[in-house]
Amino acid sequence: MARAYATLLISLMVVVGFATITVVGINMVHSRYENTANTMTALKRSFAADDKPDWDYWTATSSLNTSTTFVRVRAYRGDKHVRTFYSRHTRRFLRDDWRSARLLKNINIRYQSKVGVYYRASSWNQRDGEDVHYEIWVSLNNVLALFRTLFVTIVGITIMGLAIGIPVIYVLARKLNEPLLGLTTAAQNIVNADQTNYQETLPVPDTPDEVHNLSIEFNRLLQSLNQQVLRNRQFVSDASHELRTPIAGIRGHVALVQRHGRDHPEIIPDSLTAIDGESLKMQHLIESLLQLSRMDQAELQRSNVDLVSVISKGVAQLQPQVSQTIRLQVPAHAEAYVNADSVDQILSALVMNAHKYSAADSVIDVVLLETGPRVTLMVSDNGVGIPDDEKPKVFDRFYRVDSSRSKKVAGTGLGLAIVQKIVELNDGDVTIADNKPRGTRFVVTLPGKNENVI
Numbered sequence: 001m002a003r004a005y006a007t008l009l010i011s012l013m014v015v016v017g018f019a020t021i022t023v024v025g026i027n028m029v030h031s032r033y034e035n036t037a038n039t040m041t042a043l044k045r046s047f048a049a050d051d052k053p054d055w056d057y058w059t060a061t062s063s064l065n066t067s068t069t070f071v072r073v074r075a076y077r078g079d080k081h082v083r084t085f086y087s088r089h090t091r092r093f094l095r096d097d098w099r100s101a102r103l104l105k106n107i108n109i110r111y112q113s114k115v116g117v118y119y120r121a122s123s124w125n126q127r128d129g130e131d132v133h134y135e136i137w138v139s140l141n142n143v144l145a146l147f148r149t150l151f152v153t154i155v156g157i158t159i160m161g162l163a164i165g166i167p168v169i170y171v172l173a174r175k176l177n178e179p180l181l182g183l184t185t186a187a188q189n190i191v192n193a194d195q196t197n198y199q200e201t202l203p204v205p206d207t208p209d210e211v212h213n214l215s216i217e218f219n220r221l222l223q224s225l226n227q228q229v230l231r232n233r234q235f236v237s238d239a240s241h242e243l244r245t246p247i248a249g250i251r252g253h254v255a256l257v258q259r260h261g262r263d264h265p266e267i268i269p270d271s272l273t274a275i276d277g278e279s280l281k282m283q284h285l286i287e288s289l290l291q292l293s294r295m296d297q298a299e300l301q302r303s304n305v306d307l308v309s310v311i312s313k314g315v316a317q318l319q320p321q322v323s324q325t326i327r328l329q330v331p332a333h334a335e336a337y338v339n340a341d342s343v344d345q346i347l348s349a350l351v352m353n354a355h356k357y358s359a360a361d362s363v364i365d366v367v368l369l370e371t372g373p374r375v376t377l378m379v380s381d382n383g384v385g386i387p388d389d390e391k392p393k394v395f396d397r398f399y400r401v402d403s404s405r406s407k408k409v410a411g412t413g414l415g416l417a418i419v420q421k422i423v424e425l426n427d428g429d430v431t432i433a434d435n436k437p438r439g440t441r442f443v444v445t446l447p448g449k450n451e452n453v454i
Helices: 002-045 055-061 090-095 141-192 209-260 267-295 307-321 340-356 415-425
Strands: 069-077 080-086 109-112 116-127 130-139 303-306 325-329 335-338 363-371 374-380 429-434 440-447
Touching (some): 002 069, 002 130, 002 141, 069 090, 116 141, 141 209, 303 307, 307 325, 307 335, 307 340, 307 363, 307 374, 335 340, 335 440, 340 363
Antiparallel strands (some): 069 080, 109 116, 363 374
């Protein structure tokens, strides 16, 4: 970065210097050209009544330095030269070794070793029947001297600016790069570490503000990735644990049949029944895992759905499957912009969850409400309830409340995680509240009717 800044500084100073020299040089030459034109006009006006130039008048009115400006005026009648007039020192100027070298083609700028660079201007006019030819040689030496001084000054300033600016740029670049180098080193240490606790963070420098803000965002990203890694590791660990239990049961019964099946054939039917039950648990667990995996990239096809009809049919189908009484409360009409099959799946999962944790003679309440632009579905039970500190965790995969970690309550621990994912795919949210006087209430909020969809 420092090299790029240094290159930019050099280029900028060279361009500015060149532009300054060019503009000043053009203005100086143009000014000298205008002065020469004015001098030519003054020369033509300087002729006295005796048809001779009035050199005193010309010297007084000329805008040029007449000591370094030379004039020759020649008069012709037809093709015959009749007379010539010279300004002061012009004869000697023209007698000098005037084997000059033209500097620019088609432009009367010439160089003579003894007198330097001159610009020659000429003009014709008629006066009293004569053709008069005016010639002026104007010195450009002072212009070139000023130009040379300007060039040397700009070059000196450029060199001085570079001598000061380049070290300053390197110091500033190093100061700006130091926080970035710290971030890079810290990131490399995290990547190359043999062990990690997934709590690592990058240093956050106070300055500059851009690097400070970038470090904060990097740490947020790193924290999110670390949390995802920890969740995935916990998920794999929990899945292995949940699969290990039915596998152990199946292998135990297989070993029992192998050792005693021939001598005690009466144990075979019981072992087969147990094996079938354990394999069914594995099947449900694997199906739930696959469903969750597919939901990570799923996108539901939604439409305006009459939830009263969907919930009423769902409750009618679930009632024979549970021992509790399902009490339904719905409005006359309620539409939501959802996927109908997924709503039925949400209702089924929440009712079956209430069924598992409620007494057989209790009541499960299913309530549907229209709440402004949203529709709310509530499923309440009169079970053991969920402690406040456990509520945020119940939607985690494989999480089960401590009091329910009993083989008396069947389940994979994935049902509520699936519910939350389905609700999110429907652009809704699900929360947990206490049911009064006891039990748990799941509140699902879904988007209402979409007026832009027919």
